[in-house]
Amino acid sequence: MKVASVAGLALLAGLLSGGGSAADESPGPVSLAAACGTEDSGEAAVAATVALSADVPETGEVNRPVQPGPVSFALTLSRADLAGLLPEGAEAVVSRAALKVEVAQNGKSAVASWELNAPSTSLPADGDVTLVHTGEVPYVTFGSAGDADFSVGEFTVELRSAAGDPEEAVPALATVTCRLKENGSGHLATTRVTAVGGDEPSRAPETPSTPAGGSAREDDKDIAVEAPAADDEDADFCPIEPPEGEVDGSDAPQPPPGGPVRVMELPGVFMCANAMGLANVRKLDGAMIINGGSAPALISVLSPKLATVRSSNQEGGGYTRYDSLANLDLPDAESTFLTFGFQPVTAKVSFETGPMTISIGNYISPAGRETFSLASFYQSLRLHDVKVNGTPLDVGSDCRTSKPFKVLLNGGDKYTNVGVGGLLEGEIDIPPFTGCGTGGEDLNPLFTASLSGPGNRVVMNQASTCVPTNPTRSYCPPPPAELPGTKPAT
Known part of the structure; x- marks a missing residue:
């Protein structure tokens, strides 16, 4: 099973084909209760709630990317708790959330990093503050058939001042690490992975090896977490200008x-x-x-x-x-x-x-x-x-x-x-x-x-998009598109 970073794969919050899980039919965002704390706070002391919306395809095929749609991650904290994390007088923050998502299949597992960002959010005098993070997430490639479960456990959130220049790096005002409360389930979705064509494999799949530059858990050395090899960093994979105009x-x-x-x-x-x-x-x-x-x-x-x-x-x-x-x-x-x-x-x-x-x-x-x-x-x-x-x-x-x-x-x-x-x-x-x-x-x-x-x-x-600024250069140069009505290449 391979997890490959594809920064910027969109609209565009996938949120498209097949939401929820293949195993259950309860669509909608996953609501989680978490306990959060900073490195200096010792035991986690801040209560938080999360609404996580991630459309993971219900089905997939062996050795073909399974692309979760872009994700919406709403984190709610009380204004009083935020006051203990931020400097006095802070009126707005921008934030970045990093989720560790475990992908498990056939007794094996790998971790994908989902990195999401929230725009400037005003801080009220009291009540609750909700930080809505969005972003695109890595695709996953499975080397064998079987149900694959996606679940989230730990995540971190960096809080930065919204007053600085967005083009410049701004030090974090606070970084909180959050874990699900006891007995909380972070299960997001299940994808049913089949052999190409939808059939179960006729023989046991080969065991993938850990690639150069990849990483694996000590107990699952054959589960690779990697990114595709990058091509020439100076290559101009998108010889066109960024789009101009207004969205409608x-x-x-x-x-x-x-x-x-x-x-x-x-x-x-x-x-x-x-x-x-x-x-x-x-x-x-x-x-x-x-x-x-x-x-x-x-x-x-x-x-x-x-x-x-x-x-x-x-x-x-x-x-x-x-x-x-x-x-x-x-x-x-x-x-x-x-x-x-x-x-x-x-x-x-x-x-x-x-x-x-x-x-x-x-x-x-x-x-x-x-x-x-x-x-x-x-x-x-x-x-x-x-x-x-x-x-x-x-x-x-x-x-x-x-x-x-x-x-x-x-x-x-x-x-x-x-x-x-x-x-x-x-x-x-x-x-x-x-x-x-x-x-x-x-x-x-x-x-x-x-x-x-x-x-x-x-x-x-x-066809699939090329993201020229992505270090992994996944799908770069952009692959050809199939003529509608013809059978896609396998």
Whole structure:
């Protein structure tokens, strides 16, 4: 079993496919009671409560990464207890939580470090203070089949002043170490791991060895905790700029009424991934490949940029949503269709795509957990290099859709999270065309009649992301994306 660090794997708080456990059906955040103390305090003296939301996939396959979604970790302490840890006059803090998560399977175990951060939190005069930490966590690779349990025991929290420069290292005001109270269960989830294809192995799996640079427990030398080997540190794995624009999560399901909602701006982690897609043109009864293997489209992502969280203890149930900002620069696509059923027309299509928001989240209520994932952006199409039955047709330099149109793609259970990627599907309504034709010839009605209208299906497959700043360089350079509808490589 290998635990590999993948900093910044997102939206985006996984919180996606399959929440909870394969062994039980009690979705929702895990509530824990802990006792915390500093190194100087000796015995732990501070009581704390924790609400930990971590969507761990219910199923996985041998030797393939199992990626828990980004995690939400809300730590609640009393203001009076915090006063004993912080200097007098502190009005706000930022904090960092480091969780030790044990992953156990078939009598073996390894420890994964989950490092999460909370933005500046104001400190009230009295009452309780809740520090909401979020972040992406390592993936786990299992070398054999069997149920794998994830559980948390000890964690530490560093408290820092919120008044300093966020770009500079600020010494911790206090570091507290917390352990679950006696008889407390830190079980988070169970993943059922099968052989590739879902079958149980026909023979006993080989025992993994401890890699160079890895670590293992004294009683479990064959359980490796490692990171993949890094490539050249100077390699530019993401030859694109970080995305620009603003996130817009208005197309995502919104929090149900009842109870306050906390919205947190996050710095986001820069990453990139290959994407490939298909677009149907309903009127022409055909489809075009949006980008082929010889012209890969890199999607640039900052993930996550915005977190919207509401406690599940409030009326209406819990809600968590992570929004990531992305830019997708698509190459020109070229396709041939039979216009009106008999006339072969070849054209190149340029895609002008605005900022993309990828939203991932879930609702948590007594009735269960409902997850969602979607990507939304505006796009315009421009036609050029048109040929009718092999003869060039001059459509001018500005033959395009009359206005940008909304593209809304849903992932369902096929899009795991921004880090792992997956399929996103939807339908678009192509607007009428304008600017088509030269020398007084109006070709707008021709393209509007043959292309414009609703019901045009779009399918995009995003491969795993490369995080160039991650020392492990997992999935770098970014792997190719599979064309939707084809069988993924094994």
